[in-house]
Amino acid sequence: MSDQIRLKKGLDLPIAGAALCEVTRRVAPGLVAVKPTDFRGMVPRLLVKEGDPVKAGTPLFADKKNTAMVFCSPVSGTVEAVVRGDKRKLLAVTVKADGKNESVRFDVPKISSLDKKGMTDLLLQCGLWPCLKQRPYGTVADPEAEPKAIFISGMNTAPLGADRDFTLKDEMAAVQAGIDALGRLTKGGVHFSLSAKNYAGSEFHKLTGVIFHQFEGPHPAGNVGVQINHISPINKGEVVWTVDLPLVAVIGRLFLKGIYDDRRIIAVAGPAAVNPSYAEVPAGVCMKDLSAFFGEGDVRVVSGDVLSGEAVGADGFLGFYDDQVSLLKEGNYYEMFGWINPFRSKKFSVSRAYPAFLRHKKYDMDTNENGGERPFLMNDVYGKVLPMDIYPLYLFKACLAGDLDKMEQLGIYEVIEEDVALCEYVCPSKIAIQDIVRKGIELMMKEM
Amino acid sequence: MAKNFFDKVRPTFSEGGKLSWLHSAFDAFETFFFVPNRTTGKGGTHVKDCVDLKRLLIIVVLALVPALLFGIWNLGFQHSKVFGLGWGFWQMVWYGFVKIIPLYLVSYIVGLGIEFASAQMKGHEVSEGYLVSGFIIPLIVPVDVPWWMLAIAVAFAVIIGKEVFGGTGMNIWNPALLARAFLFFSYPSKMSGDSVWVGGLSKALEGGTPWKGGEVVDALSGATPLSHASLDGLSAAGTSAWNLFLGDIPGAVGETSVIAILIGALILLCTGVASWKIMCSSVLGALLVGWLGQIGGVTDIPCWEQLLLGGFAFGTVFMATDPVTSAQTETGKWIYGFLIGALCITVRLFNPGYPEGMMLAILLMNTFAPLIDHYVVNANVKRRLGRAKTV
Known part of the structure; x- marks a missing residue:
């Protein structure tokens, strides 16, 4: 029997445009991209040039610090462009699919025959290692590290997030194979969290070789960082690894089929989405291929959820770790006397300063800031949406001050941006809190 | 319409415009009328809660209104009582209104003036913090306090109490209380004693001309109940617990009526502010x-x-x-x-x-x-x- 952990703090955002549980679009591989910027702390070394033919599973670039760690093309075709930004920083490698769907065939032994070293080398070689992320800091896992355990969240509480029970319902064998493979990498076991409300209803409770935990509560209860904090918090010097559930299936497919097969079913949702539903796409899909979902007007295309995703633009690409595209209307309008309006019935607020708590409806949220940036003033709003034993305001201020000792003491090892995203959402001072934490983490990585 | 006006004058106040040194002030007024069109960043939270500091602070101001309204009436009531004028309700309200308006003018002109200036100097937006402080200050000082004294106290509270620490959100002491403390220690004769809490009383006493129909005994009843802080003292001053609760006693404008304050407390607690x-x-x-x-x-x-x-x-x-x-x-x-x-x-x-x-x-x-x-x-x-x- 698994333990049950009930979380009270947090917030389920009542945002309109949830995806209908139906795959309404199957996107054939067209233009796709692999973006080095998706992998924190990784400095890429390019392995291909424009025009090179590649297959699914051909390395496109490697990590400069550990050239064994390669990042592969998800489709077969030719390298279309090497996109660089300021100071020639590598931003993306795009691949134009040729429609042949050729894959590199890997020589995959039985999972049970592999030890940690063997498994690590195999995953590195096949370009699947980047599926593993490491806490602290949310970087790509260090193959040399000894993780305390591996954590997988089986519940997605992010606003409009993809329902993995739906997207992976035909992939149970792959998920199981992936979990078996991950089990070879750590002595601490693979921890798997499910929603307490839908424990038996979820196919995932039949998985074997995992240690189950049940969580109940609003977002961010589904965030793996929050779950780790309650299952086995990260202390100084400790390392844990996390894998997103869809990527567990990708790892599993390597062992079932012997190829790099990263097709995903993603949720395309949001207030600006036409017919919000699911789409089957190749990894790194170009947003142009999803334009049928875009509503009228000025739409922001977000790879990931509305709280911590990245605005990639209508011709951007899906992030490596994302299985969701959120579509929002841009909120670049003026609202007369908005803050004085007693009701403001079209906007949601978790604060009781507005009567939104009396209404039970979904809101067409847009990207308006709803106010100007101010210094930190209210001190009790952040703790209410962060279900961890952490004083968020003090952590943010330590990050702002660049105080390494304080950051360490106050819990920088336990959070990444997505865990504090709700703090940024509720902040009445409109402070870019994820940015503050991001800079704090980058400073820690540089100095420690 | 108002939007057109702001759009028209914006270039004047923007960088390079003739009045760019008033940019912060322009921005403050514009955001007062319109929630700005600013959108969220590319890498942060893409949607934001619709609550902002303006909303939270206006609720505090709203919660203070019952205390203010009662205080206005009470000013007239006390004056009429001590001087034996036998005023009607509206006369009392008018007296209180006339007494309190200059205090608000001084408080906001001086306080906001400094806030606007320092925001402009730092290149920040004007923070709304002073909306509340400026609303509280007239409620906690004696109504007869000379305007210049109040102006100095406000300037002290805003500059020394707030701006030197970095402005709103960075201060150590409550600015409104700091203003009162400044008055209390700098001009004690205007801040304590039996006579300062009833409008016009200290002036009448200083002038030496007794008021029509008034007795010295009446003057004593003008003392705040606190200066008789014992049961005997309270009953000698003719103050019952009910009077204390209701607030029809001499005292600072906003703080006498516990009922009015409780209404405010209810607003603050219900809204969670x-x-x-x-x-x-x-x-x-x-x-x-x-x-x-x-x-x-x-x-x-x-x-x-x-x-x-x-x-x-x-x-x-x-x-x-x-x-x-x-x-x-x-x-x-x-x-x-x-x-x-x-x-x-x-x-x-x-x-x-x-x-x-x-x-x-x-x-x-x-x-x-x-x-x-x-x-x-x-x-x-x-x-x-x-x-x-x-x-």
Whole structure:
């Protein structure tokens, strides 16, 4: 029997445009991209040039610090462009699919025959290692590290997030194979969290070789960082690894089929989405291929959820770790006397300063800031949406001050941006809190 | 229409425009009328809650309105009573209105003037913090305070109390209380004693010309109940607990009526803008010390009556709960509020020369709030370190 952990703090955002549980679009591989910027702390070394033919599973670039760690093309075709930004920083490698769907065939032994070293080398070689992320800091896992355990969240509480029970319902064998493979990498076991409300209803409770935990509560209860904090918090010097559930299936497919097969079913949702539903796409899909979902007007295309995703633009690409595209209307309008309006019935607020708590409806949220940036003033709003034993305001201020000792003491090892995203959402001072934490983490990585 | 106006004059105030040195002021006015069109960043949270500081602070102002309205009436009522004028309701209100408006003008012109100037100097947007401070200040000073004194006090509170620390959100002491403390220590004769709390009374006394139909006895009844802080004293001044609760007694404009303050408290608690923990613990602290004083024979006032006296209720509801200067941690808030209540009554019980302890109790605890938080946060750090050892 698994333990049950009930979380009270947090917030389920009542945002309109949830995806209908139906795959309404199957996107054939067209233009796709692999973006080095998706992998924190990784400095890429390019392995291909424009025009090179590649297959699914051909390395496109490697990590400069550990050239064994390669990042592969998800489709077969030719390298279309090497996109660089300021100071020639590598931003993306795009691949134009040729429609042949050729894959590199890997020589995959039985999972049970592999030890940690063997498994690590195999995953590195096949370009699947980047599926593993490491806490602290949310970087790509260090193959040399000894993780305390591996954590997988089986519940997605992010606003409009993809329902993995739906997207992976035909992939149970792959998920199981992936979990078996991950089990070879750590002595601490693979921890798997499910929603307490839908424990038996979820196919995932039949998985074997995992240690189950049940969580109940609003977002961010589904965030793996929050779950780790309650299952086995990260202390100084400790390392844990996390894998997103869809990527567990990708790892599993390597062992079932012997190829790099990263097709995903993603949720395309949001207030600006036409017919919000699911789409089957190749990894790194170009947003142009999803334009049928875009509503009228000025739409922001977000790879990931509305709280911590990245605005990639209508011709951007899906992030490596994302299985969701959120579509929002841009909120670049003026609202007369908005803050004085007693009701403001079209906007949601978790604060009781507005009567939104009396209404039970979904809101067409847009990207308006709803106010100007101010210094930190209210001190009790952040703790209410962060279900961890952490004083968020003090952590943010330590990050702002660049105080390494304080950051360490106050819990920088336990959070990444997505865990504090709700703090940024509720902040009445409109402070870019994820940015503050991001800079704090980058400073820690540089100095420690 | 208004939008067109702002769009038209924006270039004048933008960088390079003729009036660019008033940019912060323009921005403040524009955002007052319109929630700006700014959108969220590319990498942060893409949607934001619709609450902002303007909304939270206007709710505090709203919560202060009952106390202000009652205070306006009470100004006229006290004046009419002491001078034996036998005024009707509207006459009283008009008197109070005429008395209070100049105080508000001074408070906002001086305070906001400094805020606008310093925001412009720093290149920031004008923060709304002073909306509340400026609204409170006239409510807690004697109504007859000379305008120039009030102006100096406001300037002191805003510059020394707030801007030198970095502006709104960075200050250590509650600016409104700092203004009052400044007046209290700089011009004690205008701030305490029996006569300052009724409009026109001290002037009449100084002039030496007694008022028509008035007796000296009436003048004594103009003293605030606190200067008679014993049961005998209270009943001698003709003040019952009901009067204290209702607030038809002399005192600072906003702080006499506990009913009006409770309405404000209700607004603040229902909207969640102020911390119920601080309010609760402050009341608990006051009750405990009041009760100890009662059974120890220091005072014969029942502990619950202490809650009705003087500035306790106003301070607890509106000033101890200031989110910037109070304790920032939830545990810390319990300690902070409790000590404010306890200190306030302690000062009352043991210092007959200075019966009103709330102002100093809050300022003192403002000073120590960071220390309380420090220990609360350190306990968390220790607990988290201890976690490492037990695993």
